[in-house]
Amino acid sequence: VKGLAKKHASASSAPEQAAVLGAGIMGGGISYQSAWKGVPVKMKDIQPQALTLGMNEAGKLLNKQLERGKIDGGKLASTIAMIQPTLDYAGFERADIVVEAVVENPQVKAKVLAETEQHLRADAVLASNTSTIPISQLAQALQRPENFCGMHFFNPVPRMPLVEVVRGAQSSDATIGKVVAWASKMGKTPIVVNDCPGFFVNRVLFPYFAAFSLLLRDGADFRQIDKVMEKQFGWPMGPAWLLDVVGIDTAHHAQRVMADGFPTRMSKDYRDAIDVLFDAGRYGQKNGKGFYRWE
Numbered sequence: 001v002k003g004l005a006k007k008h009a010s011a012s013s014a015p016e017q018a019a020v021l022g023a024g025i026m027g028g029g030i031s032y033q034s035a036w037k038g039v040p041v042k043m044k045d046i047q048p049q050a051l052t053l054g055m056n057e058a059g060k061l062l063n064k065q066l067e068r069g070k071i072d073g074g075k076l077a078s079t080i081a082m083i084q085p086t087l088d089y090a091g092f093e094r095a096d097i098v099v100e101a102v103v104e105n106p107q108v109k110a111k112v113l114a115e116t117e118q119h120l121r122a123d124a125v126l127a128s129n130t131s132t133i134p135i136s137q138l139a140q141a142l143q144r145p146e147n148f149c150g151m152h153f154f155n156p157v158p159r160m161p162l163v164e165v166v167r168g169a170q171s172s173d174a175t176i177g178k179v180v181a182w183a184s185k186m187g188k189t190p191i192v193v194n195d196c197p198g199f200f201v202n203r204v205l206f207p208y209f210a211a212f213s214l215l216l217r218d219g220a221d222f223r224q225i226d227k228v229m230e231k232q233f234g235w236p237m238g239p240a241w242l243l244d245v246v247g248i249d250t251a252h253h254a255q256r257v258m259a260d261g262f263p264t265r266m267s268k269d270y271r272d273a274i275d276v277l278f279d280a281g282r283y284g285q286k287n288g289k290g291f292y293r294w295e
């Protein structure tokens, strides 16, 4: 961790126009959050139904705020109007900053980033919301790698305060500053971190999951561990519940990335609960069954 990001933010102002690539769980959430805090955003996807879902999600979040009396109809309408769904790059030349949140596939991301760069001004910043792909690797697809860095949000975006701003080998200070400024404007707490497997959060989280898995191998009951961590220790949720929320498939993939990145610390020679659930197709909350059954 390179420390809190104040020094980077002080030199930069928040963008006037943003864009997001991908209107899925993360892209939809990032677009909503940007609009909610007053930065207009173009939300691009390749599937019309993804755009519809993204807009519907934003509408649902705003309606909840309306029902709670936190906003009026005017604020709802103006926020929705600030999210501009699109299937093409029209208007991208006006974007000061673009965050990519398409599927976690290095080839797809490299192609999308290179294509997007063609539509941007030379001073525009491009960032990736990748959870696991090295920023310096993705930068190889770009002509202006100094304008690129990581911007790693957490799910659900409107609720999770932290954003990891990942400095690639070639990311410039100006780029980091602009991304930090946007994250701050979005009401988030950015931290600037180095480009390494797991960035910061997953380097903390996965050793914790590994310790949890070892307790299960020793015969502990996951419900009991969750109960102690949540009710007695006071964390928002225990490890099994958290894994179900994160997604067993996502955790399985990230665990592999961490093991490859830190073989002496993070690799294992046994199958753990995450492997067993993954092989059984129990992906957690997203498909109704993981450690728990989700209705």
Ligand code: NAD
Pocket: 021, 022, 023, 024, 025, 026, 027, 044, 045, 046, 047, 050, 101, 102, 103, 104, 105, 108, 112, 129, 130, 131, 132, 152, 153, 154, 155, 246
């Ligand atoms: P998702 O599958 O919900 O959404 C991905 C979207 O990208 C889809 O709507 C898809 O149509 C769209 N897409 C694919 N190719 C595209 C292209 N060429 N141009 C524009 N859109 C395209 O995925 P997600 O969960 O939102 O994850 C997106 C990224 O965020 C991944 O890199 C993931 O690792 C990262 N991430 C996810 C989480 C999480 O908990 N879901 C948390 C942090 C980071």
